[in-house]
Amino acid sequence: MLDLIRELVIRNVSKIVLVSLDGLGGLPDPTTGRSELETARLPHLDALATRGACGLIRHVAPGITPGSGPGHLGLFGYDPLAYRVGRGVLEALGIEFDLRPGDVAARGNFCTVDGQGLITDRRAGRISTEINMRLTDRLQREIRLPGVELFVEPVKEHRFVLVLRSAGLGGHLNETDPQVLGKAPLRVRALNPDSERTAEVANTFVDEARRLLADVAPANMVLLRGFDRLPDLPQFPEVFGLRAAAIAAYPMYRGLAKLVGMEVLKTGNTFGDEVVTLRQHWDAYDFFFLHYKDTDKAGEDGDFAAKVSALERLDAFVPEIEALRPDVLVISGDHASPAVLAAHGWQPVPVVLWSRHCGADPVSAFNERACASGTLGVMPAQHLMPVVMANALRLTKFGA
Amino acid sequence: MLDLIRELVIRNVSKIVLVSLDGLGGLPDPTTGRSELETARLPHLDALATRGACGLIRHVAPGITPGSGPGHLGLFGYDPLAYRVGRGVLEALGIEFDLRPGDVAARGNFCTVDGQGLITDRRAGRISTEINMRLTDRLQREIRLPGVELFVEPVKEHRFVLVLRSAGLGGHLNETDPQVLGKAPLRVRALNPDSERTAEVANTFVDEARRLLADVAPANMVLLRGFDRLPDLPQFPEVFGLRAAAIAAYPMYRGLAKLVGMEVLKTGNTFGDEVVTLRQHWDAYDFFFLHYKDTDKAGEDGDFAAKVSALERLDAFVPEIEALRPDVLVISGDHASPAVLAAHGWQPVPVVLWSRHCGADPVSAFNERACASGTLGVMPAQHLMPVVMANALRLTKFGA
Numbered sequence: 001m002l003d004l005i006r007e008l009v010i011r012n013v014s015k016i017v018l019v020s021l022d023g024l025g026g027l028p029d030p031t032t033g034r035s036e037l038e039t040a041r042l043p044h045l046d047a048l049a050t051r052g053a054c055g056l057i058r059h060v061a062p063g064i065t066p067g068s069g070p071g072h073l074g075l076f077g078y079d080p081l082a083y084r085v086g087r088g089v090l091e092a093l094g095i096e097f098d099l100r101p102g103d104v105a106a107r108g109n110f111c112t113v114d115g116q117g118l119i120t121d122r123r124a125g126r127i128s129t130e131i132n133m134r135l136t137d138r139l140q141r142e143i144r145l146p147g148v149e150l151f152v153e154p155v156k157e158h159r160f161v162l163v164l165r166s167a168g169l170g171g172h173l174n175e176t177d178p179q180v181l182g183k184a185p186l187r188v189r190a191l192n193p194d195s196e197r198t199a200e201v202a203n204t205f206v207d208e209a210r211r212l213l214a215d216v217a218p219a220n221m222v223l224l225r226g227f228d229r230l231p232d233l234p235q236f237p238e239v240f241g242l243r244a245a246a247i248a249a250y251p252m253y254r255g256l257a258k259l260v261g262m263e264v265l266k267t268g269n270t271f272g273d274e275v276v277t278l279r280q281h282w283d284a285y286d287f288f289f290l291h292y293k294d295t296d297k298a299g300e301d302g303d304f305a306a307k308v309s310a311l312e313r314l315d316a317f318v319p320e321i322e323a324l325r326p327d328v329l330v331i332s333g334d335h336a337s338p339a340v341l342a343a344h345g346w347q348p349v350p351v352v353l354w355s356r357h358c359g360a361d362p363v364s365a366f367n368e369r370a371c372a373s374g375t376l377g378v379m380p381a382q383h384l385m386p387v388v389m390a391n392a393l394r395l396t397k398f399g400a
Numbered sequence: 401m402l403d404l405i406r407e408l409v410i411r412n413v414s415k416i417v418l419v420s421l422d423g424l425g426g427l428p429d430p431t432t433g434r435s436e437l438e439t440a441r442l443p444h445l446d447a448l449a450t451r452g453a454c455g456l457i458r459h460v461a462p463g464i465t466p467g468s469g470p471g472h473l474g475l476f477g478y479d480p481l482a483y484r485v486g487r488g489v490l491e492a493l494g495i496e497f498d499l500r501p502g503d504v505a506a507r508g509n510f511c512t513v514d515g516q517g518l519i520t521d522r523r524a525g526r527i528s529t530e531i532n533m534r535l536t537d538r539l540q541r542e543i544r545l546p547g548v549e550l551f552v553e554p555v556k557e558h559r560f561v562l563v564l565r566s567a568g569l570g571g572h573l574n575e576t577d578p579q580v581l582g583k584a585p586l587r588v589r590a591l592n593p594d595s596e597r598t599a600e601v602a603n604t605f606v607d608e609a610r611r612l613l614a615d616v617a618p619a620n621m622v623l624l625r626g627f628d629r630l631p632d633l634p635q636f637p638e639v640f641g642l643r644a645a646a647i648a649a650y651p652m653y654r655g656l657a658k659l660v661g662m663e664v665l666k667t668g669n670t671f672g673d674e675v676v677t678l679r680q681h682w683d684a685y686d687f688f689f690l691h692y693k694d695t696d697k698a699g700e701d702g703d704f705a706a707k708v709s710a711l712e713r714l715d716a717f718v719p720e721i722e723a724l725r726p727d728v729l730v731i732s733g734d735h736a737s738p739a740v741l742a743a744h745g746w747q748p749v750p751v752v753l754w755s756r757h758c759g760a761d762p763v764s765a766f767n768e769r770a771c772a773s774g775t776l777g778v779m780p781a782q783h784l785m786p787v788v789m790a791n792a793l794r795l796t797k798f799g800a
Contacts, residue, residue, distance in 0.1 A: 001461065004461065004464070004481070008464065356430075356740075357427055357738070357740070357741060357745070357747075359427050359428070359435075359747050359768060360427070360428045360433070360434070360435050360438065360767075360768055360769040361769065361772070362769050362772065362773070373772065373773055374772070375456070375748070375768065375769070375772040375778075377456075377772075377777065377778040379462065383461075383462035383463070384462075385463075386461065386462050386463030386464060387462050387463040387746070388463070389463055390463035390464070390465065390746040391463075395463065395464065395465065395746070396465070397464075397465040397466065397467050397743075397744050398460050398464050398465065398466055398467060398470055398480070399460075399466060399467030399468075399469045399470035399471075399480065399484070399485065399487075399490070400467045400468070400469055400487050400490045400491070400626075
């Protein structure tokens with residue numbers, strides 16, 4: 001599909017804005033029967049839905065709850081089942097580590113083992129981030145791996161990221177966490193022949209870490225999982241012929257955008273800052289990806305009222321974006337985060353697409369129930385970008 | 401999918417009529433907010449939509465604007481991405497050249513080159529069709545290609561069709577048009593080993609043409625593009641078990657129908673003539689494809705009012721078709737041609753399907769907005785024929 005798009009792309013000067021409301025979709029509050037979107041007062045989003053074409057976006061596959069990685073890859077036009085990004089890579093992107101092609105990344109946990117080397121706590125009593133920083137620093141300074149550059153980066157509490165950099169490292173390895181107490185950590189094993197050298201190197205790292213951490217209980221051992229290489233993704237600007245910029249206050253989303261080759265613009269901590277950044281760079285790019293985090297945070301916290309208010313805050317920014325007069329404005333999300341689930345959900349996510357050519361559509365409210373009757377239908381997320389490109393008059397016809 | 405259908409086909413005496421309104425779908429006029437279909441008075445199509453099942457047809461893929469070739473292949477049940485038909489072949493079909501399996505066809509342009517052989521006009525000043533006919537006739541008479549039969553057929557102005565006929569010719573060749581002025585035409589190169597002999601033959605043709613045209617500036621050279629073999633398509637009558645007839649006033653659509661093995665019936669120049677032809681041959685076939693061109697012509701001209709009136713003229717013919725009492729009547733199109741775009745569009749196209757078994761459906765108007773809520777949903781074009789076959793009670797069940 002991306003090959004087909006690449007073949008049909010033509011030049012144009014049209015501007016596209018894609019706003020991803022993280023965890024956008026919701027579920028009705030059982031007491032009112034109305035979802036977060038149906039409860040919120042959203043005059044600008046409803047007006048946009050009235051003028052635009054609406055539908056529901058299904059990421060990954062029916063019934064599948066997407067993580068933020070696959071959810072955003074879908075919005076960017078990639079089939080998340082064809083382009084998988086491992087946990088270690090996402091973790092590295094989340095701390096904005098500068099991953100390079102060929103790097104192998106893994107998610108690490110500090111853990112506690114007893115005198116026999118059997119695990120007694122898989123999270124080392126959730127040590128403080130401060131202790132974590134001291135320990136990762138020691139591992140980084142004292143471990144040498146022949147021919148391989150090593151990075152041990154702290155995340156929060158007991159979590160860290162391990163990155164191995166060298167030519168020819170494979171990324172297919174098992175995890176070392178046996179997932180139960182009372183067992184020893186597993187050895188790293190290669191799952192394909194290309195990854196045998198990586199397994200050897202990773203085991204050397206684990207052995208050295210065990211030695212260096214021996215006297216610092218509870219964090220006296222490490223567990224590794226989610227090994228993966230930085231995937232070789234077709235680059236968004238090249239596939240779609242767009243000068244593409246990402247504006248995101250949170251590092252994970254900047255990392256995802258960088259992964260597909262978008263330029264990441266420096267911005268502040270709020271969505272208001274993101275809109276300022278958008279305005280400042282308006283002339284320099286064709287495509288802007290803006291990320292809004294508050295909806296997901298409230299959904300994951302199970303806070304229905306906070307999600308309603310996060311939606312209303314976002315709604316107030318819509319006129320500022322419209323004032324820039326984008327040729328195509330799309331608002332959707334990377335997955336649902338219904339407050340009643342207090343977690344990501346599998347439900348399809350509302351989408352509204354406005355352009356001068358988006359067509360007649362019966363929907364006049366931006367919520368799950370209304371968007372179900374929209375002319376975009378229920379579409380796999382990766383179908384959205386071709387429709388966006390068409391509305392930007394940036395695709396020529398297929399066949400004569 | 402076609403293999404599955406072939407396996408399930410059963411005999412029946414039911415009659416199917418598929419009417420393709422070329423460029424059917426549209427977009428709202430910005431001043432009224434109503435599309436061509438929503439503006440037109442369409443009492444018979446609306447009545448049919450009320451009784452029938454409705455939906456939207458998406459040809460090729462989301463956001464992709466189909467040419468008439470892929471658009472009609474989709475309506476005939478073929479996935480247009482799996483069965484590609486090259487420009488040269490479509491051009492040959494458009495002049496009703498009798499292409500045979502194995503033939504390689506290319507679209508040709510007469511062009512102008514200077515003393516150094518560099519292109520100064522890619523269309524040779526759009527020479528008259530009369531001059532074109534004289535020149536193609538000379539090339540046809542004077543060029544001999546060893547072991548290959550050659551056809552040089554005039555189209556309009558500077559355009560012609562080149563057909564090479566011989567066993568074992570591949571059709572994967574680059575175009576010779578460098579797309580810019582001031583460069584020499586490119587040599588024909590084979591894009592796969594099977595096409596090497598074709599490249600050699602085509603270059604001989606080009607060299608001979610250059611020699612013969614040397615003194616007839618502005619048309620003193622030729623450019624070739626869209627090389628392709630006549631594709632080997634599964635034949636419609638065999639796949640669907642239908643005696644199938646095509647009734648089309650325009651040669652391109654007769655050619656497309658012939659490509660899939662339909663019998664092409666002689667008819668006149670108007671849709672009225674087509675309906676007369678339908679009536680005359682009613683007993684001899686199970687399936688009739690009727691083509692209506694006026695909607696596309698008006699859409700491509702950007703003439704909203706003319707498209708509205710083309711739709712109203714077509715509407716008046718619906719009772720005559722219904723009077724023949726087809727078991728399944730389907731009305732749809734091969735792609736959108738919104739007057740506001742003055743070109744083919746990517747928008748899904750309304751479809752109405754009536755049979756005694758088409759099911760309850762809430763739609764009561766034949767237009768984009770209303771059909772979006774139909775029970776057929778938004779369907780890939782190639783899914784239509786299986787639904788048509790089912791409604792004709794011509795498919796048995798799958799599995800026990």
